[in-house]
Amino acid sequence: MVKNIFFILLLVSALEANRFEANCASCHKLFPVEIDKFLYRYILKYSSEESVKVALAEYLSNPTREKSVMPEPFILRFGIKKPSDLNGTELQNAIDDYWLMYKIEGTLY
Amino acid sequence: MDTNLSHSEKRTLKNFVALYALLSFSILLLISILYLDVERDLMLRKKQVLLEEYAKELIQKLKYVHINLDKTRKYPRSENYKSAIFDSSKNLIFSTLKNKKVNLDDKLYKTENIIHFIKQPSSYYLGSYYVVVEIVDDELWLNGVYKKLFIYAGSLFFIFLIVGYFLSRLFLRPMREAIEMLERFIQDTTHELNTPISTINMNIEMLDSKRLDERSKIKIERIKIASQTLSHLYDDLSFLLLNHKVISNDEELNLKELIEERLNYFEQIANVKKVSLNFVCNKEQTILIDRKKMIKLLDNLISNAIKYNKISGDVIVILDEHTVVIKDSGQGIKRRDLKAVFDRFERFNYAQGGFGIGLHIVNVIAKEYGLNVDIESKENIGTEVSITW
Numbered sequence: 001m002v003k004n005i006f007f008i009l010l011l012v013s014a015l016e017a018n019r020f021e022a023n024c025a026s027c028h029k030l031f032p033v034e035i036d037k038f039l040y041r042y043i044l045k046y047s048s049e050e051s052v053k054v055a056l057a058e059y060l061s062n063p064t065r066e067k068s069v070m071p072e073p074f075i076l077r078f079g080i081k082k083p084s085d086l087n088g089t090e091l092q093n094a095i096d097d098y099w100l101m102y103k104i105e106g107t108l109y
Numbered sequence: 110m111d112t113n114l115s116h117s118e119k120r121t122l123k124n125f126v127a128l129y130a131l132l133s134f135s136i137l138l139l140i141s142i143l144y145l146d147v148e149r150d151l152m153l154r155k156k157q158v159l160l161e162e163y164a165k166e167l168i169q170k171l172k173y174v175h176i177n178l179d180k181t182r183k184y185p186r187s188e189n190y191k192s193a194i195f196d197s198s199k200n201l202i203f204s205t206l207k208n209k210k211v212n213l214d215d216k217l218y219k220t221e222n223i224i225h226f227i228k229q230p231s232s233y234y235l236g237s238y239y240v241v242v243e244i245v246d247d248e249l250w251l252n253g254v255y256k257k258l259f260i261y262a263g264s265l266f267f268i269f270l271i272v273g274y275f276l277s278r279l280f281l282r283p284m285r286e287a288i289e290m291l292e293r294f295i296q297d298t299t300h301e302l303n304t305p306i307s308t309i310n311m312n313i314e315m316l317d318s319k320r321l322d323e324r325s326k327i328k329i330e331r332i333k334i335a336s337q338t339l340s341h342l343y344d345d346l347s348f349l350l351l352n353h354k355v356i357s358n359d360e361e362l363n364l365k366e367l368i369e370e371r372l373n374y375f376e377q378i379a380n381v382k383k384v385s386l387n388f389v390c391n392k393e394q395t396i397l398i399d400r401k402k403m404i405k406l407l408d409n410l411i412s413n414a415i416k417y418n419k420i421s422g423d424v425i426v427i428l429d430e431h432t433v434v435i436k437d438s439g440q441g442i443k444r445r446d447l448k449a450v451f452d453r454f455e456r457f458n459y460a461q462g463g464f465g466i467g468l469h470i471v472n473v474i475a476k477e478y479g480l481n482v483d484i485e486s487k488e489n490i491g492t493e494v495s496i497t498w
């Protein structure tokens with residue numbers, strides 16, 4: 001029984017990771033700009049983890065030119081993305097994964 | 110005339126000096142703290158220029174790392190300063206600080222010998238909403254400040270001392286004038302009392318009691334008692350005024366005989382208040398002392414024991430080895446008043462006459478001959494005065 005529960009949890013977490021990969025990273029691979037650079041631009045503008053995550057969630061659920069942190073030539077070339085299909089929790093989990101994967105804090109030496 | 114500072118004057122002066130010293134010290138301390146604060150602020154302002162330079166340099170280096178995060182994540186360091194960066198939620202991102210305790214709400218401050226300077230960059234490289242630059246203060250500036258403080262505070266204290274001296278003179282002048290006036294008055298009164306008292310005493314002695322009827326005898330006895338009281342007062346005042354000018358003529362006195370003589374002397378006065386005078390001689394004693402002074406000492410104690418006694422009370426004089434005890438069954442002295450009983454002109458009972466000089470005289474004589482005077486008293490029970498040597 002315990003083994004089953006552990007297996008289910010592992011499966012769910014793998015699916016969550018796949019959600020970030022499937023919904024975010026897969027498209028960004030097509031861009032000449034790597035996905036981590038977007039986070040660094042958010043950090044440059046919003047500083048803390050909380051502020052960055054809030055700004056990301058707002059942009060991804062309702063992207064506008066004003067909310068974008070990317071420079072004008074980038075927007076002119078690639079345009080503004082479509083709103084995310086993920087629901088609130090899924091989007092939040094994807095953003096958390098994104099933060100964990102590329103955050104600066106704890107990686108400096 | 111005795112113009113030395115009395116106990117109460119000394120006490121007043123002592124209180125004034127203590128209060129003045131405390132006030133002067135507080136003022137100097139406050140000025141010193143303010144001065145130190147100003148100097149510290151001035152030093153920090155001077156250091157701020159340098160710290161601004163260091164902060165700019167650090168932000169440039171942070172920018173470089175931020176742009177090149179895929180190449181390096183090495184936090185920039187310098188030999189000149191330590192640093193730290195915090196995000197907008199005040200969470201630490203990275204720190205090389207010696208003093209980890211940082212107050213991000215203060216721009217520039219010093220804790221012990223560490224100076225912290227906080228700068229908020231326009232762009233948050235590596236997430237740095239707050240950039241903290243830390244340098245160590247060698248505190249050399251403090252030596253100069255302490256030197257100046259020592260000179261200034263010393264000069265001020267000297268000025269305070271001079272002002273205090275004049276203030277104390279000004280402060281004590283009314284009290285001194287009042288005491289001098291009182292002493293002048295007593296001196297004049299004493300001088301004027303001498304002739305009439307001598308005349309009354311002489312004439313009473315000359316009266317032939319055998320030729321007087323009973324009623325006249327009683328009247329003469331009353332005059333005698335009154336004259337005795339006046340004589341006693343005159344002697345006390347004379348002693349007070351002339352004590353330092355009278356040469357002592359010490360002799361071996363038999364205390365048993367002397368006490369009996371003095372109790373006999375006070376018998377009539379005691380009879381007026383129906384106070385019984387008792388003498389217990391446990392051991393005969395002799396003492397080397399001036400006769401007049403010992404009489405004065407005993408007279409004052411016995412006189413007080415009668416004067417402040419209740420009607421039909423007792424006075425017991427006990428003579429023991431190196432001890433004379435005079436006990437009464439009077440109203441007693443309050444505990445808080447006991448400290449000042451030897452002060453000149455100090456009186457605790459205004460119902461009875463007197464100048465408040467009796468116990469002062471006792472104390473002066475006791476001090477001269479190295480006698481100890483202990484007073485124990487309980488209110489409404491009585492007072493016990495012990496003379497030991």
